[in-house]
Amino acid sequence: xxxxxxxxxxxxIYANGVVANNGINFSVERGEIHALxxxxxAGKSTLMKILYGLEQPTEGELLLDGKSVEFKSPHEAIAQxxxxxxxxxxxxxxxxxxxxxxxxxxxxGKGGMLDKKQAMQITADLSRQxxxxxxxxxxxxxxxxxxxxxxxxxxxxYRGAQILILDEPTAVLTxxxxxxxxxAVRALVDQGKTVIFITHKLREVKEISDRVTVMxxxxxxxxxxxxxxxxxxxxxxxxxxxxxxxxxxxxxNRGEKVMEVRNVSYVAETGxxxxxxxxxxxxxxxxxxxxxxxxxxxxxLVEVLTGLRPAASGDAMVHGKVVTSKTPREVRMAGVxxxxxxxxxxxxxxxxxxxxxLIVDRYFNPPYRKGVLLERxxxxxxxxxxxRKFGIRTPNGLLPVASLSGGNMQKVIVAxxxxxxxxxxxxxxxxxxxxxxxxxxxxxQLVQKRTDGAAVLLVSADLSEVMSLSxxxxxxxxxxxxxxxxxxxxxxxxxxxxxxxxxxxxSWEEMEAYL
Amino acid sequence: xxxxxxxxxxxxxxxxxxAVSIALLLxxxxxxxxxxxxxGAYKAFLVGPLTKFNRFGDWxxxxxxxxxxxxxxxxxxxxxxxxxxxxxxMVLGALVSGSIILFVPIESAFLRITVALxxxxxxxxxxxxxxxxxxxxxxxxEIVTTLMLNTIALKLYDYFLTYKIKPEGAGYTASDFLxxxxxxxxxxPKFAGNLxxxxxxxxxxxxxxxxxxxxILIGWFLMYRTPFGYELRMVGSNIKFARYGGINTKKVIVxxxxxxxxxxxxxxxxxAMGIHNKLILNITVGLGFEGIVVATMARNNPLFVPLSGxxxxxxxxxxxxxxxxxxxxxxxxxxxxxxxxxxxxxxxILPVIQQRVGQGSNKGLSKVVDSPAATEGGSHVI
Numbered sequence: 001x002x003x004x005x006x007x008x009x010x011x012x013i014y015a016n017g018v019v020a021n022n023g024i025n026f027s028v029e030r031g032e033i034h035a036l037x038x039x040x041x042a043g044k045s046t047l048m049k050i051l052y053g054l055e056q057p058t059e060g061e062l063l064l065d066g067k068s069v070e071f072k073s074p075h076e077a078i079a080q081x082x083x084x085x086x087x088x089x090x091x092x093x094x095x096x097x098x099x100x101x102x103x104x105x106x107x108x109g110k111g112g113m114l115d116k117k118q119a120m121q122i123t124a125d126l127s128r129q130x131x132x133x134x135x136x137x138x139x140x141x142x143x144x145x146x147x148x149x150x151x152x153x154x155x156x157x158y159r160g161a162q163i164l165i166l167d168e169p170t171a172v173l174t175x176x177x178x179x180x181x182x183x184a185v186r187a188l189v190d191q192g193k194t195v196i197f198i199t200h201k202l203r204e205v206k207e208i209s210d211r212v213t214v215m216x217x218x219x220x221x222x223x224x225x226x227x228x229x230x231x232x233x234x235x236x237x238x239x240x241x242x243x244x245x246x247x248x249x250x251x252x253n254r255g256e257k258v259m260e261v262r263n264v265s266y267v268a269e270t271g272x273x274x275x276x277x278x279x280x281x282x283x284x285x286x287x288x289x290x291x292x293x294x295x296x297x298x299x300x301l302v303e304v305l306t307g308l309r310p311a312a313s314g315d316a317m318v319h320g321k322v323v324t325s326k327t328p329r330e331v332r333m334a335g336v337x338x339x340x341x342x343x344x345x346x347x348x349x350x351x352x353x354x355x356x357x358l359i360v361d362r363y364f365n366p367p368y369r370k371g372v373l374l375e376r377x378x379x380x381x382x383x384x385x386x387x388r389k390f391g392i393r394t395p396n397g398l399l400p401v402a403s404l405s406g407g408n409m410q411k412v413i414v415a416x417x418x419x420x421x422x423x424x425x426x427x428x429x430x431x432x433x434x435x436x437x438x439x440x441x442x443x444x445q446l447v448q449k450r451t452d453g454a455a456v457l458l459v460s461a462d463l464s465e466v467m468s469l470s471x472x473x474x475x476x477x478x479x480x481x482x483x484x485x486x487x488x489x490x491x492x493x494x495x496x497x498x499x500x501x502x503x504x505x506x507s508w509e510e511m512e513a514y515l
Numbered sequence: 516x517x518x519x520x521x522x523x524x525x526x527x528x529x530x531x532x533x534a535v536s537i538a539l540l541l542x543x544x545x546x547x548x549x550x551x552x553x554x555g556a557y558k559a560f561l562v563g564p565l566t567k568f569n570r571f572g573d574w575x576x577x578x579x580x581x582x583x584x585x586x587x588x589x590x591x592x593x594x595x596x597x598x599x600x601x602x603x604x605m606v607l608g609a610l611v612s613g614s615i616i617l618f619v620p621i622e623s624a625f626l627r628i629t630v631a632l633x634x635x636x637x638x639x640x641x642x643x644x645x646x647x648x649x650x651x652x653x654x655x656x657e658i659v660t661t662l663m664l665n666t667i668a669l670k671l672y673d674y675f676l677t678y679k680i681k682p683e684g685a686g687y688t689a690s691d692f693l694x695x696x697x698x699x700x701x702x703x704p705k706f707a708g709n710l711x712x713x714x715x716x717x718x719x720x721x722x723x724x725x726x727x728x729x730x731i732l733i734g735w736f737l738m739y740r741t742p743f744g745y746e747l748r749m750v751g752s753n754i755k756f757a758r759y760g761g762i763n764t765k766k767v768i769v770x771x772x773x774x775x776x777x778x779x780x781x782x783x784x785x786x787a788m789g790i791h792n793k794l795i796l797n798i799t800v801g802l803g804f805e806g807i808v809v810a811t812m813a814r815n816n817p818l819f820v821p822l823s824g825x826x827x828x829x830x831x832x833x834x835x836x837x838x839x840x841x842x843x844x845x846x847x848x849x850x851x852x853x854x855x856x857x858x859x860x861x862x863x864i865l866p867v868i869q870q871r872v873g874q875g876s877n878k879g880l881s882k883v884v885d886s887p888a889a890t891e892g893g894s895h896v897i
Contacts, residue, residue, distance in 0.1 A: 328759060
């Protein structure tokens, strides 16, 4: 019998040249729980968006029960029995659970009004049939996250979904709610449904899935029966070594200690401890890489070190000067520059010209300012110089940054942050989502900065990037340092992966001397 | 740069002309439906402000106020601060400047007028700084705070006028006329002879015309040629970027409100010292909110504010004349005027929508760049 879903040779190239899926052959058998895993940016969301009709593939074919189909919109996918539960729930908070379940395909009573009683009945029946416990009469804003998720699932079932795509469903759940979800997922499968389960938590893969597909860097690495895998083998498939880009790295010439981080902790507004007693040093002439699965405190660490968040305790110093809990301007004046992980949120003002984006860290100083005036000629000249030096592809510096491609936008940030001659350069996801040419250029520039004597702190979800650029590597897991590796070149990615996933950890005594 | 600027200017001009034309057409349709003599009524509306010298004066005078207000709103809006406080800042500007001319015994007319103008600017600055401070430091919604402060300012004005300024025994609530010696002179110098007589007798177009031109240039210069203007625009474009880059965003927000208040204060001074030459009840007639129309039409660019201010002032003046010169009832005239405002602002919103769409597609594009990464690890908003 043909697999219920077969995706053949799927290629997805976005308009800006980013290859998100590169020749994917993916199939799902009827009645199985199929886990789809990979790091952020591996292409799993894109693949599922294609399946759900949100994106159209550049190339490739989609077969449902062996028949070729083409979805131009989610509407068409839903009509063929495909349902997707997104990470961000799409419910109307002020409506009742029952009203949300039937929304868009309501049972009508007299005079074309919503038949509330029938909606209630439908919801109760579905709830009973699939063991998805909900309170049909409660409004959505009064129920907890776990129940909201069950409402989402009921919604797709009401629309006749045979195949359910769950996009990181456990990310928002407590361990108890996760267990409840797993019970419900198994009940769905017992009744003939098929479930695709996106996650990057390997423990869950082992627990719930029948088969698992690993993606990395837009490619499908392999599909295996879950029983044939171990967490370790999956980790190595997820982060495994890829073809390295050529990075010409001069031998290291490590200098004095430039940045010193002492017992930094950070607690999120929710009360969750995001960083716990982080301590390390960064020396002149080295790249210190931070390896970790995203969401383990890297974002918070970088923002604490650059003045965008206050530290809960502990401090960081640059050349002996405290930079924690200072303003971003003070941190910059201390010689820190920062390539932010989200260039659109922090790094750029999109509707402002390129040259004005290049001066945000220096417009208040001569020669850019003369008295009360901005020296437009000097600003323009800086723009011309940096556009040329960093190969930013644009007709001129007066165009808004929004007119640039992703790679060129990133080059604008890199040009600004590198040209200020920082003592410490903090680069967060410097090459995420940009084309190969720009990636290689930015990596070369980073290494060049380090060879010229800057202290570079590199945070990247791309393990091969961390490994190929860094002189020293720290592994981080759930806001704690789990290991330090002084010879970045000699550690294997499998070994590092075990520390990143918290499976192994070094003791403080082992690490202390090397941090 | 010049070329882009020229194109942008041409585009702005076209946009305003288009908005006004459609508005006029709709107004005509309403007039056709209502009036016994629609052509006469509409002619009064269309060319009325130009038919008599004093009407021409009324148009220019009101436009000057509108342009000050447009500048005020443009500066706050440029920083994406939705300040509705111009009304309150203006009425206090009128109160303070009028009172100084009336009661402060400075001998020299030049000095007294200068002090009055500066005081109007200072009071606008301070009254503007309050909602700015509340927004920046305690995160109070600026729409609420500015509206509340408007009420306070308007009532303060009424109180002082009724109980302190009104001459005893006067049968109406108004101040005395400003003393002749301390009035702001006509914009045409005395030695121009006939021309001076003509303007000074029939209009109140004063030196405020030149203050206005200076304000436009200063506003533009401030916005596009100074470090502060840079900060203002960065905060307006992407406040997170501004903060990341080291800009003191709280300070910029406070100053954006406060500087916006300076121009509103000048608008108030113009009401008291330029148009009415006394303090009267309801002196602002809600003009403060018309500044939003003017600024929106000008896309918050000070250089386009005079254009939109004059056009909008003309429509308002024409509507007034139509009311007086035809059988169109006050209500119908207001409907025509409201239709025009609707269209003019809608036309102002139209390009904003297009811009949003443009930004949207850019965002779409950039989201695409980041989507493989960003969507999976994104936050979980429910």
